[in-house]
Each structure stands twice: as C-alpha cells, then as structure tokens.
Amino acid sequence: MKKDKLFFSVLWITGFLFVFLFILIFFSLLKESFLSIKSFGISFLTSSEWDPVAEKFGMLPFLVGTLFTSFLSLLISLPFSMAIALFLGEYFKTGSISKILSYATDLLAGIPSVIYGFWGIYLLVPIIRKLEMKIGVPPYGVGILTASLVLSVMIIPYASSIAREIIKLVPQDLVEAGYSLGSTRYEVIKKIIIPYSFSGIFAGILLSFGRAFGETMAVTMVIGNYNFLPKSIFSPGNTMASVIANEFTEATKDIHLSSLIHIGLWLFVITFFINYLGNLVIKKYKVK
C-alpha cells in the first residue's frame, strides 16, 4: 500500500515536471525575444526583410521556406512510407524479407542528420544541377527541391514504422470477413485496413512532419541559405531552424540575438499548434 502511494507520487511528479518544463521553455523564449517583439511586433511575421547590418528583421522567407520544404517532403515521402507500411504490415508480416526491410527502414531513422547533409551535397546536388541545366533554370543544385528530397528520405521511417504497427493491429476477423465476402486484397486494404488504422497512420505522418519541420543540419547544408522568398521549387531558400543555427553563434547585437530567439518562439508555437490540430484529427477518426 505504502509502495503503491510512493509509485503514484513519483508518476505525478515526473509528469508534472514535464508540463512545467514545457511552460518554462515557452516563457524563457518569450522573455529573450521580448526586445524583438517590442521593436517589430506583428510585422516580424509579415516582413521579408532580414538585414542584420541595418537591424531590420522579418521572418516571412524562413516561415515560407519551412512550410514549403516540410509539406513537399511529406508529399514525396508519403507514397513510399505507406507502401513500406503495407508491405510489412499486411503482405510480409514475418520472414527474412520483412526483417531485412523493416530493419533497413528503422535504421534510416538512426543516421545522424549531418550524414544526410553530406549525402545531399555530394550525391543529390550534382544530379539536381544536371536536371536544372536541362530545364534551363539557374544550376544552383541546392534549393527547396533538394532539401525536400533529403528530408523525405529522413522522415520515411517515422511514418512507415508507426503505420506498420497499426496495420498489424487490424483485427484479423475483420480482414477475413472482407475476404469471405469476395473482396480482392486491394479492396480489403482500401475498404477495411486503411479506414480502420487511419488515425494511427495519421499520427505517424504527423510525427514525420514534425521531424521535417524542425530539421536543421541536413537542411542547412542543401537549401542554399538564401534569405529571400523562394520563387519556385528550384530556387534556394532558408528555413527557420537553419537560420537560427547559422547566425546564432556570431550574433553580437542584442536585437539580432533576440530576433533569432523570436524565430525560435514561433517555431515552438507553430509546432505546438500543428500537433494540436493533428490530435484533433486523430481523435475524430479513431475507431470506437
């Protein structure tokens, strides 16, 4: 009885500690970015001028770059991660092929992002450059498209491994009922498996989106770090996380530092809201 109480209070304290930490991070970001909030207000979100010398700061290009790359990478990765999840969750649940494939995709999640960056610079960039030369846009090689491609490979394991486990959890009687009614395998997947596991699959997609949204190192290495609004998917751009990583160490002026933390605050807020909205969707489609 006594032990039970102790265990309960430990759970309470650790749980509460993390909520407390979350609030603490929010307020310290708020405090440090106060100078920038005071000087720029809402124009910080809408201005596309980023000039550390003239001390004018606006984060629109970074916000656009971040949303652009994360959505594009999600779009590219989705067919692959879903295919892998279905393959492993439905077609080959056991056996050596399944083991090798699931091990390989999970391994992708463990590769440090700087390695992805190198891979992007030395392999992907020259290929994209050749493509750009062919279609007649400036052959930078780096840019929104390159960053999205690197990101899409990075986020595949997050969406696929969760979707795989959820698909495995679909009750076998439902699936068998489908077959007994004469459905083909495709029809079973489309009409039974996907609807049943939708909320779980969506949670996985959300997780991979969050990863793409906040990824710093690999993106910085291949996006071109161009502080203006990107004009097309071939144009170089910049993201919120990568501008912070780039300029933080050498930001000597207070307003520069404060503006970088201000970007961090927005990154925090936006991530929070995306997760919140995502949870609403998950709740709505949960099978009861």
Add this chain to the structure above:
Amino acid sequence: MFKNLIKISVVSLFLFTKLFAGIELLGAGATFPYPLYSKMFDVYYKTYGIKVNYQSIGSGGGVRQLMEKTVDFGASDAFLSDEELKKFPNPVVHVPITVGAVVIAYNLPGNPELRLTPSVLVDIFMGKIKKWNDRRIKELNPDVDLPGLEIIVVYRSDGSGTTFIFTDYLCKISDEWKKKIGKGKSVKWLTGIGAKGNEGVSAFIKQTPGAIGYIELAYALQNNIPFVLLKNKAGRFVKPSVKSVSLAADIELPNDMRISLTNTSAEEGYPISGFTWIIVYRNLYHGKLSYKKAKELVKLLWWMIHDGQKYCEKLHYAPLSEKAVKKAEKIIRSIVYKGTPILKQN
C-alpha cells in the same frame, strides 16, 4: 597482458591527477584561428605544463563569455567597437596574435589564373556582372578564354569573421556596397547562395562550374583551391600568400591595435587581410582570477606573440610583423593585477 593493463591504468591515473592539479586557462571565441591556437596551446602544454582549454564557439560567443567572466580570455576576428567596449564592466585590451586573409576562390574550366580589380569584384558580388565572359572581366584577363557561364556567388551562411573581413573590405572600396549592404558577420546578400563554413563554401565552389566565393587563405592553401589575384590600393595585382598577408600589416599601427587591415596601403600587401585578437581584461583582478592564474595568462600571451609565432607559417597563417609585435608587447605590459603590472617593465 594483465601487467600491461595495470601499467596503462597507473599511467593514465597519473596523467589525470596531473591534469587536474595543474593550472588550466579557459578561453573561447573565434573559429578562424582555431587550428593555430590548438597547435600553440598543445606545444605550450608540453613545454610548460599549463593546460589551455580553448573552445572555438565563434567570436560573438567568446566576447559574450568574456563579458560574463566565464572565460579567462576571449578571441575575436573583429575588434570591439567603442560601443561594444562600453558594455564591458571593466576595460579590456586587444592582443593581436596573427594575421589572416580572405581569398576569392572560383571554379572555371581549366582553372586559369584570374585577375580582378576591386570595382569588378564588388559588381560581381552585387549581382551586376552576371556572366563570366563580361567585357570588364575579359579586359582584365585578355589571355584567359572565359566561358559564357553564369556567375554563381557563394557566401557564408553562418555568421563569421571571414564574412566580416570581406564585407569590411567591400565597404572600403565601394560606397554603394556600404550604403546598400554594409559590413557585418552576417549581411543581407543580394545574390547567390549560402553555404556553411569554409568547407561548405569550398565544397560548393569545387562542384559548381562558374561559382565564385570567399574563403580563408589557410583553408584555400591546404586544399589547393585556385584564387584570384587582387589589385591593391597601390595598384598592384597581389597573389594572396603568407608573405603578402604579413606585409599587409606592415603599416603605421595604433597603440591599442584596434585596426582593420583591409585595403591596406602597404605596397605589396594583400588587401583582404586582418588581425585576429585575444581579448583580456586590462585589470585581471576582477573577482574570477587568482594572481597565479593571471600571471600564467600573461605569460602565455607573451609566448604567443614571440616563440609561438613560428607555428604560424606552417599552418598558413601570417606571423606578426616586427612593428606589430612591439605594439603587442606594450599592450601585454599594460596588463595589471590590483594596479601593479604583472610583467616587469623595462
């Protein structure tokens, strides 16, 4: 086997205790002189047994940590402005350690030797000259077969002293640059793409035909990257080298050594050069340093501007000129502890 293991553990134990028993000086700052500093500090430790822990976190961070007195010395590629000096709780001094340079690297088919004048350089980096076969580049390089490639400007995306020295130079040679862009560790580039670090910029230049960018001399020499011969103030096309960079500092120097060497008036000097400094408090009695440590710090600085200089050239940094050493000596002698100079005056 077992005996060896015991031996190793005894030796390592001994090393550890020695490590902790000795005085350790703590510094933080510029990444640019880091290879040189780590060599110097390594030699210093082996010779005098004083360990120097230097964290190359960037000039900005080094200056901030010095301000908060969490490190014993800071290191910076840009000297502190009068405004920044006022923010310090106590006065500080700048001790120059070496001279570095920024070179203009490029990638053209066959990598021909290229000559540029300041005005052409500015217009390339402002995006006004867009193709390599532009008339103005051709005029300067009549013997070179310039292709009709698009010029792709590559700059440092991370805040850096290299960018500061380069933009400081461009400000001095072009009013338009000064008005539109200015100088700083991060600036608002009008054209091109950004890459992280010297290695990022050079990797990009190496794989992109038509690219042009700026990197540290030491880095370019170590990696055999071709660079531009730049016309200096005296009207000569100067090839960046340890010698021409050292010569850039051979001018009248102010007593506090806070001087920018870019666009030097030295006849044979390379125009995009600059000192890199170690910054310490003038009065080392500021609450965080014992007298013993303060003395070791001053000794270290003295060694760095004298015996330590011989490690510059091997690592492609330019040693201080005689004039600069004399000035630096005076600055080190002016460092006090509770009002009394630490080094004996002569």
